[in-house]
Amino acid sequence: MKQFLPIIFLIIFLGILSSANIYLARRFSFYFDLTSTRYLYVAFGSLTVFMIAGIISTTNAQGTFANWIYILASIVMGFLLYLLISVAIVDLISLFVKSVPRLLGISALSLAVLITAGGIINAQYRRISEVEIPIKGLKNELVAAHLSDIHIGHFWGPKTLQKIVDKTNAQNPDVVFITGDLFDGRIRLNSKSLEPLKQLKAPVYFVEGNHDGYSGAEEVKQNLREIGVTVLENEVTHFNQIQIIGLNHMRADDGDPGMHGTGKKPSMRSVLDQLNIFPEQPTVLLHHSPDGIEYANQHGVDLYLAGHTHNGQLFPFNFVVGMVYKYNKGLHAYKGTRIYTSQGVGTFGPPMRVGTKSEIVLLKLKPVES
Template structure:
């Protein structure tokens, strides 16, 4: 059953794309009185194919041509999504109004452009969110900065990372946790683009994400180590009172299907069983995706930090993500373990956020007794 799940999703996705092409063709024919409906079918079909294949075939391209294709395809993805939504919203508007077809067409075009512009500006406006989390057994407050899903690549590079470092230093953290997807592709895969990390005024722990794997995870880890970043690979380290566990990106257990991991490899369950962390110590677990919390809880993990979901990144995908992930964004509690899921600092695909924010988070970890006072 697990092996056919990707094909089921692919079939549904292609069905939605096909329906969208037909729907948009008929609407634009009506809006602008195009004499031959068939003329628009190939236009929307080509745009749909370009956005899909352009993004996925050039994500790791390092050539200028590949870079341009990726940017155009990703932007087309955003335009097509909100063009479709704008047409749907305009159809609802038609139930209450009686404008000419051309007026509805102009509303669609303007609404699509405004939504894309607003979403693009929002995605570059990285916010610092603040959360106070009580930790059992902690004897002193620890200010931890959590970064996830930076996605350096075709849209973001050294300048963006420098901005994140400046915002992080401004919060004066004791330690920085980076929970994967530092890279989105190989276009900016260089130590030069990572150089801003050396300006951080606190020690840094890094664990991989699925996009780091696609990009070249060992290359990334080697560069980070050369820059003085502590890379955790299914092992533990310590900081002040904290026991810190860093896991590679993996499925929760052997029974869980995860499109971003490989069957037959280590799982959160098996790795935590092998590491056997000290349950008497206040413990932080770093893993890219918010999976396997029951195994974290079983091993006495107090705080589980992850990202991966982007909180869906875009309306309406954020609502689909909320159904796909048990923990999609923010703080959650499960049987003695606190889970924090970052919405991510960067974006995947179109550089747009709508209904979500780009965030880095200051987590003030306090001794539990302070919360009781």
């Protein structure tokens, strides 16, 4: 049955897209009193094909033309989502408030444009999320900045990274943790894009994410090492008072296919069993996705830092992601292990955030009072 899941998902996905296009075409035909719906079917169908083909074909493209195709296709994706929602809202309101059809159409279009524009602006406003976490064994308070899912690529480049670095430095952290998806394609995959990271005033530790893998994980890591970032690949290191475990992006367990299956590669369970971990020391685990917390807990991890989910990034997908990932955003606890899942600093796909936020997480690790 499992082998048919991708096909079933594809059929359902195409069915939803087709139904959405039919719905939009018929509603706008009604709104603007058009004699034929044929051209609207073609128009919405063409936008959908452009959206999907544009993103898939240009994700790792490096040319200027391909970059603009990706940008337009991504924005079209966000706009069509909110056009569909806006039309549904307007139709619902029209059941109770009678209005001229043309006004309904204009209202739906205006609402979709406003949400799209607002989402683009919101994605660029990066908030500081401060969290206090008690850690057993700490002698003094330690301040850590947690960055995740920056997604340098078609939208975000060195200027954006510079703003993130400046805002991070302003918090005066003792250490900086980056939990993957630093890149979002090969278009800006070079050492120049990472120059701002040199200005971070604290030591930096990095683990890969799935999008780093799509872009070229080894190249990403090499560039980071050249500028002094400590790259952790299924290993343990120490900083100040804490033990740091850094894992590559992987499944939680050997039998878990995961959303981004890693084939025959190791799992968190198997790798953690092989590492030389001292459970009695204050321990922070870095892993891209918030999976396998039970295995982290078995090895005495005090704090698990992850990202990956974006908290869905766009409403209503935050509710969908919340069903897929138990720890989809913010601070949670599992027995003696705390986990913080960042909503991310950047974006994937549409450069928008609706109902979510771009965040730099400031973790104040405090000794446990006796």
